[in-house]
Amino acid sequence: MANVTLRNVRKTYPGGFEAIKGVNVDVADGQFCVLVGPSGCGKSTLLRMVAGLETVTGGEIDIGGRVVNQVEPADRDIAMVFQNYALYPHMSVFNNMAYGLRNRGMKEAEVKTRVDEAARVLELTPMLERKPRQLSGGQRQRVAMGRAIVRQPKVFLFDEPLSNLDAKLRIAMRVEIRKLQRRLNTTSIYVTHDQLEAMTLADVLVVMNGGEVEQIGNPLAIYEKPATTFVASFIGAPPMNLMPTRADEIKSQLGSTEAGILGIRPEDFVITDQTPAGGIALPLTVEAIERVGAETFVYGARDQDEQRVAATPGELPPGEVIVRIPGSEAPPIGARIRVAALRQKLHLFSGDGRTRLEA
Amino acid sequence: MVEEEGFRRYVAHAILWIGIAIVAFPVYIAIVASTQDNALIANGQMSLLPGGHFFEVYYQTIFVGTSGSTREPVGNMMLNSLVMALLIAVGKIAISIISAYAIVYFRFPFRMPIFWIIFITLMLPVEVRIYPTYKIVADLHMLDSYAGLALPLIASATATLLFRQFFMTVPDELLEASRIDGAGPLRFFWDTLLPLSRTNMAALFVILFILGWNQYLWPLLITTRDDMQTIQVGIRKMITTTDALTEWPVVMATAVLAMLPPVFVVVAMQKLFVRGLVETEK
Known part of the structure; x- marks a missing residue:
């Protein structure tokens, strides 16, 4: 020993x-x-x-x-x-x-x-x-x-x-x-x-x-x-969604003054029309569905319309997002959905990805 | 293979039989001639069926030798050839497996130059370096000895290369596992590498034994005494006779005897060789 x-x-x-x-x-x-x-x-x-x-x-x-x-x-x-x-x-x-x-x-x-x-x-x-x-x-x-x-x-x-x-x-x-x-x-x-x-x-x-x-x-x-x-995307499957953000976009949510990278795990999203207080919401177009029985992975593309995103507080700019939902019920491909995550499920990293910004 | 029907098949078989006959006929003639009376052969009246002198000819060949040119019994020549071929085959395998081990598993200064020097000697057969080799053997007083017959032929670039290639296919993890298991370089060589090389050694032994057995020029040069003569040299001497008839039955019996050890080695080792191939897994 x-x-x-x-x-x-x-x-x-x-x-x-x-x-x-x-x-x-x-x-x-x-x-x-x-x-x-x-x-x-x-x-x-x-x-x-x-x-x-x-x-x-x-x-x-x-x-x-x-x-x-x-x-x-x-x-x-x-x-x-x-x-x-x-x-x-x-x-x-x-x-x-x-x-x-x-x-x-x-x-x-x-x-x-x-x-x-x-x-x-x-x-x-x-x-x-x-x-x-x-x-x-x-x-x-x-x-x-x-x-x-x-x-x-x-x-x-x-x-x-x-x-x-x-x-x-x-x-x-x-x-x-x-x-x-x-x-x-x-x-x-x-x-x-x-x-x-x-x-x-x-x-x-x-x-x-x-x-x-x-x-x-x-x-x-x-x-x-x-x-x-790196750790955020390596540990956990499918990997954490990472999205570059400008300071002004998420300031109200995180109180951060820097531009950074926002991370949300696929399982922390819920398909809902509401935006939780302090949380974040994303409109998505469903692009692909993976059903593995007990859970389903929804691959969605965020809207390209930057104007509209900026207009709505708590929404993020374009890119692809993976959402994990329990069971095998899933929206059809091409459907427009809205997903949201709670404030405590958000991870924020510095712009170079080397530091975690909030405890 | 697709089965051919009728005529075409007979043609194919006929061609194969002709091929076999061309290869086998001289051997058959040698065996037949070794059982005939010498006078009959000398008169050109040799029968194509075996004669009745089998035992007396072979007895004379093995224990007495010809009555003329070489008085050495062929039994003794065979012993000389056997000792030489075994020394060469075993020596070559031993030397080359050790040098390949050094080259593959050890990092020492001038490792690659040494490897290339060994490689280059491939281009220098015995015939090219025969004078300096003879001089060295003579200076070492090894003329007319088994050591003189075998030693200069023992170093082998070919076998070293073969073992090197084989060692490089052995996974590194085996060496690492051995190191963790507390086996030093000698242990690893003896306990792991040698058993894994068994099939390669068997294959090489077959080739090298025949190579050694068929040596002609080198033994001819360095043996002068009749009792150190090898069988390949002996046959040649028996054929060239002055003032006397060549004793063809004895010559043919010697040829047949000279054939036996290589045939035996091939047949015996082939089994080990094939079994090894099937069994071995790296």
Whole structure:
């Protein structure tokens, strides 16, 4: 058991490319930390630096109170689950799990006890003698997990472990990973580009973009109060509607004097003719409808008639807006509707999108 | 394939049979000739059916040799050839897999120049560098020895390239998983890379064994003693005789014997090769 602390960690490649631009993260003992971001944001590089597979060019990585910048991966007391599982194709499931233990000179009896226990937990016992190629994707995934847990390491590292599985299995394995982590209570760092996976798994969510941390915190807190427009559009599906506004247009609603970007989540809209006090209302022309059963997404275009918009207080300039409504009842395509959101559901960001303007 | 009916099919089969006959006939003649009496062959009266001297000819060939030009029993020549071919095949595989490992998995100064130097040696076959090679082997007192026969032929750019290409297809995550599992470079090589290379090694062994077995020029140059002679050199010497009849049955028996080990290697390794291909998955 250990906490993991990253202090101003940097990674600059020999060509001068800065993959990680000074990251500070503190993962407490037993917590599940998820690094999330679009591809190329540096999340995998950061994880591999914690694992010791990439050198650290600046700052410190601290695992359990020990700076491990110069420590070999095998001596960091970590275990890693890879995206493509990286099972040894020529070894049986048993040997795949036992390999790391044997390399550490563990007695064969103890190796067997540990592997058998891991196999029991992961329901792999009937498959111990099989080779990886004789297993399904989900089973291989379990073996990769088993290889990590037999070691009883201080930290688990997961590098997009579910992205090679089909959607249904991914959800099942997601729940299983969470249960397993809670039971073993091992500090974990998990990399994914899937914001839903990130939201459901994380104790601590780290949203990354372009080698920097955009926001760190509890997943729901991040969802409710995104710090930047990047976080606002990355966390939540479909993404938050972001609309540039002029100061005068929304001054009455927000009391802001600056031009900025207004954000409203699709689910915070209601189709109504009223404008809530202090809230905002938009007239829309319905352009597309997506029905997914329990909810429906309405894609609407805001009116191009700027004159009319400016004339009505609480309305916004043109653009596309996504509205989520419960159930499958939806207005027909081409219909003109009016949607509104409450004052407390509005998010306002500075013009460059880097700062949240109201608390 | 679409089944052809009637006449066209017979024509196709006839052409195939002619092809087989052209390839197989010389081999058949060799086998038949190795069972005949030498006088009959010398008179040009050789039958196309096997004669009755099979056992005596093969006994003489393997244990005694010809009575004239080379007195060395072919059994001994085969042993020499076998040792040389095995040393070359195994040596080439061992050396090239190690150098490919170094080139693919280690970052050391002048890595790429070294790789290109190895690559360029592809263009320098034994024949081109035969004089300096001979000089070195002679200076090292390795003439008339197995070491002299095999060592100069062991370095192989082709095999190094093949292993390099194979290693580059092995996913990096396997190496990383090994590192996390506490396996050092030697462990990774021995526990993971070698087992994964099994099929490549089998395929290479077949090619390199035959290559080594068929060496002619190099053994001819550096062996002078009869008891170090290889079978390919021996056959040639048996045919060229002065003041005596070429003992054709013995020559043919030697040719047939020279054919057997490569055939055996191909047949035996093919099974492993095919099974490996089906089983291996990266």
